[in-house]
Amino acid sequence: MKAVQILGEPSSPTVATNNEITKPVPKDAEILIKVHAAGITGDEITWPEPYNRATRIPGHDISGIVSELGPNYNGPLKVGHEIFAMISADRGEGQAEYAICTGNEVALKPKSISHAEAAALPIPLLTAYEALLDHGGIKSGMRVFITGASGSVGILAVQIAKWKFGAHVVGLASAQHHETLRKMGADEVFDYKIEGWETQFDKVGLVFDTVGGKVLEKCWKVVEDNGTLITIGDPAPSWAFGQGVAPEAVDHPGVRYKHFILSPESERLSQLGEMIDGGLVKPLKVEVFPFDDSVKAWAYARQRGRGNKAVISFV
Ligand SMILES: NC(=O)c1ccc[n+]([C@@H]2O[C@H](COP(=O)([O-])OP(=O)(O)OC[C@H]3O[C@@H](n4cnc5c(N)ncnc54)[C@H](OP(=O)(O)O)[C@@H]3O)[C@@H](O)[C@H]2O)c1
Incomplete structure (x- = not known):
């Protein structure tokens, strides 16, 4: 074959x-x-x-x-x-x-x-859903910040956070994608190419970072004191896979943070497929x-x- x-x-x-x-x-x-x-x-x-x-x-x-x-x-x-x-x-x-x-x-x-x-x-849908719900504990009305919002995982996460969970969604992406992201449900969008983006909006209860590196480092500045920070950035941060404590956690002791690798789950994939057929998620x-x-x-x-x-x- x-x-x-x-x-x-x-x-x-x-x-x-x-x-x-x-x-x-x-x-x-x-x-x-x-x-x-x-x-x-x-x-x-x-x-x-x-x-x-x-x-x-x-x-x-x-x-x-x-x-x-x-x-x-x-x-x-x-x-x-x-x-x-x-x-x-x-x-x-x-x-x-x-x-x-x-x-x-x-x-x-x-x-x-x-x-x-x-x-x-499959990977982008399952990852977005697992990050927001299982690890992020997303709730209606919560302010959620999504980095790499124009990427495969990010653009689905924006839609799921907004249309499935009723969150207030803040996205980070280059300016050329802002109009599309607004149509997909983002309430606010910021450009990672503009220095100081991390100071331009109110803090959020949940960060879902799909980029990692310097973007992840700045995400610590936008998460509320008792908020949650989930990352799938590749390469994984130094503290992933149980290898210690994030250096930023010293200044943010109340923040829950996690890196994860998604798991397959047929029943969930089926439900996510129904969201596509139902038009909730494009x-x-x-x-x-x-x-x-x-x-x-x-x-x-x-x-x-x-x-x-x-x-x-x-x-
Ligand atoms: N742990 C897991 O289970 C898991 C699961 C799925 C994916 N992943 C990883 O998650 C990441 C995202 O996956 P994906 O499929 O969504 O990738 P993708 O479709 O390539 O999207 C990546 C997004 O990140 C943005 N980006 C890249 N570098 C950036 C930077 N330096 N600053 C700001 N934004 C940046 C891109 O923006 P531009 O378009 O402007 O470049 C794009 O919107 C990948 O690294 C992938 O390997 C991990």
Whole structure:
């Protein structure tokens, strides 16, 4: 089958295509998906996981059709169902004609969008929701500040915070995206290119940072004394994964802070898909590349300021 591969080492990776990879066979309760489209998270090229897999196939976000069920599968899916899925962080191998999923990774695809649009959504949707609700404790009326608000996770987080949870949303993004963000539900928008943005609005109860680094450092200045700061910025801060205390916490002892890696959850993915079909949340804009242009797709996915989410089509 056709598949994308990340070859070389993390310090000098090469994206390649390969037409001669062995098609996987579902065992136990696994589900084999005929992949129609796969989304790209550009940072995956810097993660250790693809380099630890013999196949070197990246990819966690897919949309396609159930092709075969493992001998012990007894869940609700049937061959032929249209699905979208987030393959867990430690497995991947989604950027291929066929991919293996477990039951907890798969949900029925939203009917109102294409496979390419659906393939762009699982990681960004699940991450935004998990950050705001599970870790952030978002509530109606809460002031929520979202950095990288024009990014894949950010733009969905803006909409979910506003339309699902009724928060007052403050977004950080370059000026070219401000009008779109207002339409998506942001109440206030600020430009990270303007020095001193962190002093220009009232403090918030919840920060959801999708950028990290210097932006994360400044976020400590905008969170209320007893507020919450959640980050998924990549690379992770020094204190992530239980490796100590954030230096800023000394001056902000009441702030709860956390970095996390998202988890797959089929029931939640299904509910989020219903929000898309119901029109509460708009899908991401996608730039679709045919499989043969996968190298270009990855280059696009890794560009700053690109606007759209890169998706590879396998059909
Ligand atoms: N921990 C997890 O579970 C998890 C899950 C999903 C994603 N992530 C990570 O979260 C990050 C965001 O993901 P994504 O898919 O939303 O990425 P994305 O679509 O590329 O969006 C990134 C956003 O951050 C902004 N940005 C980048 N560098 C910036 C800087 N120095 N200052 C201000 N804004 C900056 C970009 O603005 P411009 O368009 O202006 O460049 C863009 O809006 C990535 O690093 C990704 O790896 C982690």
